[in-house]
Amino acid sequence: MIPLHDFLKALKQSGVTMFTGVPDSLLKNFCAYIHVNEPRERNIITANEGNAIALAAGHYLGTGEIALTYMQNSGLGNSVNPLTSLVDREVYSIPVLLVIGWRGEPGVKDEPQHVKQGRITTKLLETLEIPYEIVSSETKDIESVVYKAVNYMKTNLSPYAIVVKKGSFEEYEGMRTEGNALELSREEAIEIIAKSMPLDSVIVSTTGKASRELFEIRERLSQGHKRDFLTVGSMGHSSSIALGISLGSTKKVFCLDGDGAVIMHMGSMAIIGDMKPRNFFHIVLNNESHESVGGQPTVGGKIDIPTIANACGYEHAESVTTKKDLEEAMRSTQTYKGPMLIEVMVKKGARKDLGRPTTTPIENKEAFIGFLRDASNEEEYLNDCNNT
Numbered sequence: 001m002i003p004l005h006d007f008l009k010a011l012k013q014s015g016v017t018m019f020t021g022v023p024d025s026l027l028k029n030f031c032a033y034i035h036v037n038e039p040r041e042r043n044i045i046t047a048n049e050g051n052a053i054a055l056a057a058g059h060y061l062g063t064g065e066i067a068l069t070y071m072q073n074s075g076l077g078n079s080v081n082p083l084t085s086l087v088d089r090e091v092y093s094i095p096v097l098l099v100i101g102w103r104g105e106p107g108v109k110d111e112p113q114h115v116k117q118g119r120i121t122t123k124l125l126e127t128l129e130i131p132y133e134i135v136s137s138e139t140k141d142i143e144s145v146v147y148k149a150v151n152y153m154k155t156n157l158s159p160y161a162i163v164v165k166k167g168s169f170e171e172y173e174g175m176r177t178e179g180n181a182l183e184l185s186r187e188e189a190i191e192i193i194a195k196s197m198p199l200d201s202v203i204v205s206t207t208g209k210a211s212r213e214l215f216e217i218r219e220r221l222s223q224g225h226k227r228d229f230l231t232v233g234s235m236g237h238s239s240s241i242a243l244g245i246s247l248g249s250t251k252k253v254f255c256l257d258g259d260g261a262v263i264m265h266m267g268s269m270a271i272i273g274d275m276k277p278r279n280f281f282h283i284v285l286n287n288e289s290h291e292s293v294g295g296q297p298t299v300g301g302k303i304d305i306p307t308i309a310n311a312c313g314y315e316h317a318e319s320v321t322t323k324k325d326l327e328e329a330m331r332s333t334q335t336y337k338g339p340m341l342i343e344v345m346v347k348k349g350a351r352k353d354l355g356r357p358t359t360t361p362i363e364n365k366e367a368f369i370g371f372l373r374d375a376s377n378e379e380e381y382l383n384d385c386n387n388t
Contacts, residue, residue: 007142015065
């Protein structure tokens with residue numbers, strides 16, 4: 001495996017002086033290592049990957065030094081615009097080192113949302129005309145990889161990518177995420193929400209552990225899954241999906257979001273506030289971390305999300321921390337008109353035995369559409385609940 005100390009040392013000796021990006025599960029050991037060993041102003045977790053490319057460009061403009069941007073390969077989608085219209089050799093010609101976690105690598109089993117992105121990762125880099133090198137646990141000389149990358153960037157004044165296979169970096173346990181004294185876990189909060197919703201309403205849940213927990217809660221309560229759209233990818237876009245549904249349906253739509261996802265594409269809140277869908281209820285489960293990819297911190301605890309929602313035009317927004325307050329907030333969704341936002345401050349952490357949905361994304365979509373469009377599903381669901 002690649003020693004983290006050797007990788008960071010080679011980067012710094014080569015003149016890489018800033019680290020920025022969005023954490024990834026395949027890069028979690030590297031992200032944790034730089035989080036502990038680099039000062040805060042030299043390791044900046046951005047809202048999204050495109051922001052990271054722009055920040056790296058600004059760092060180069062201000063200092064003449066190269067920045068490293070880390071991301072999952074899904075983040076290349078958020079990066080294409082600044083990669084082609086900002087740092088590209090035919091525009092401003094700015095060197096940026098990309099370190100990309102290769103989810104969905106061909107031949108390696110992964111979740112459905114990663115398969116296509118994994119298959120096209122290297123092709124996309126080739127289309128973007130960004131040279132790359134693939135590293136793995138078998139890479140013996142990471143220093144040479146770094147020196148080759150930096151030499152190319154300095155010579156050509158353009159980006160270079162290091163694509164990281166699963167299991168490439170050694171394990172690192174140096175980062176300890178601080179706990180908090182909050183009452184609710186995320187899973188407990190989701191169960192309260194699921195039990196409190198009107199029987200004919202639907203949920204759109206964000207990517208990561210929230211959707212996995214919702215799926216298992218429905219299993220445990222024998223409620224079925226047809227009322228839930230589990231957004232297994234597309235981080236930050238669940239609220240826009242929910243907005244589209246709310247504008248085309250009379251049912252109440254609850255969006256289960258996360259702090260990292262909200263921050264990633266916060267502009268969607270302005271559109272929700274402007275459209276003012278009366279059946280839209282935005283629930284942000286805030287644990288101040290990117291928990292699904294290693295627990296790196298977000299700025300979720302440093303910003304006032306309800307105030308932002310109000311400023312964007314939401315009809316009502318509040319923050320809760322206890323079971324009692326969450327139950328009361330959910331009762332208020334029966335009488336309040338949307339768009340309404342409820343921020344639920346929750347503990348970090350999840351069950352070690354948390355599973356994954358056993359239905360495919362297409363099966364989930366078809367069942368969800370069926371529930372939205374078939375009024376008889378409501379009566380069937382009521383019978384299911386009465387029998388449990």
